[in-house]
Amino acid sequence: MTRTLPLEQTQFRARAVLLGERLDLRGWDTLEMLATTPLTLAVRGGGVAVLFRFGAIVFFGVAAQDEAVFLDALRQRVANPHAKPETEALDVRVAPGAKEGVVDGVVSLDSITAERLQVIADVLAKSLVLALYEARVADTFDGIEPLARQLERKGRIPGKADQLLRHIGATLLVDHTMVGRVAVAEKPELLWDNPALEGLYIRLEDEFELRERQEALERKLGVISRTAETLVELIQSRHALRVEWYIVALIVLEVLLSLYQMFLR
Numbered sequence: 001m002t003r004t005l006p007l008e009q010t011q012f013r014a015r016a017v018l019l020g021e022r023l024d025l026r027g028w029d030t031l032e033m034l035a036t037t038p039l040t041l042a043v044r045g046g047g048v049a050v051l052f053r054f055g056a057i058v059f060f061g062v063a064a065q066d067e068a069v070f071l072d073a074l075r076q077r078v079a080n081p082h083a084k085p086e087t088e089a090l091d092v093r094v095a096p097g098a099k100e101g102v103v104d105g106v107v108s109l110d111s112i113t114a115e116r117l118q119v120i121a122d123v124l125a126k127s128l129v130l131a132l133y134e135a136r137v138a139d140t141f142d143g144i145e146p147l148a149r150q151l152e153r154k155g156r157i158p159g160k161a162d163q164l165l166r167h168i169g170a171t172l173l174v175d176h177t178m179v180g181r182v183a184v185a186e187k188p189e190l191l192w193d194n195p196a197l198e199g200l201y202i203r204l205e206d207e208f209e210l211r212e213r214q215e216a217l218e219r220k221l222g223v224i225s226r227t228a229e230t231l232v233e234l235i236q237s238r239h240a241l242r243v244e245w246y247i248v249a250l251i252v253l254e255v256l257l258s259l260y261q262m263f264l265r
Contacts, residue, residue: 005034006042007112010094012061014107014117016124017071018086018132020055022079035114037189038121043070048114050121055079056128058121060092086128092120101203115194122188123204130184130213137220184214 025039034040039051047062049070055078059067075081091106098108100116109116191198205211 005048005112005114005117006046007048007061007117009061012047012092013089014058014060014092014120014124015062015067015089016056016058016087016121016128018056018082018125018128019071019074020078020081020085023051023053023055023057023074024077024079025051025053035118038118040114040118040121043067045069048117050118050125052121052125054125054129055082056125058117058124060117060121082132086132088124088128088131090120090124100200102207107204109200115190115197116200118190119188119197119201120204123201123208123210126184126210127208127213130210130217134213134217137217137224140224141220184210 028039028041032041034042034048041049041051043049043059043062043066045063045066047066048060049062050058050060057071057074059070062070092109093106094109094112096110098110100108100110102108107120187198187201191201
């Protein structure tokens, strides 16, 4: 389903916003829809919005006040909203006959179609998710590094196993979101029906270094997971050793009591 786009400018801005972890896309009025997969809507006041289930919205040629009204109407549809939403912007220029791609930070398009906007939106939305988790993984690195240094210097670590398990859970959640919900490494479905747009997608993917950033993030997640698991094993071994000493102490106490009773008799 495709309709005429309410976007007549030859140069406009694409602005992406990551609102939360999930966005409910059910129940939209079909009169507002311009295309689906991903859901593309006409914005009152002019412009286009592309919405993703993983919480991202990309606006094209939408004025600031119209964007604010649109986001306010979406508030009830956002699950686990971010306190400070991630944002990213990109200029788009339309010139018939132009080679489609990115030049000096500006996307050049031969013409405006819903499919071209969806390709741009897909890359911007994935870039936002990567930026969010890059920051979270960096914070987790900062939390685990002192534990590793403590282990190196003193041969033991402070803290409890549940704190480290939370680190492992955080890495698993990031990995699940990137691979399952966002599918950063996968090309958008619309390219199957529009193979001519694959070149535009690849150039945008290279510009935002999506694959390189995902691979770097996965390497960091692997390091965090292995480190946290190792520390948990060490803590559990320490607890097991402590339990063994308790058992030995109880056995010794029982022997002493038996000897004492024998002495009294």
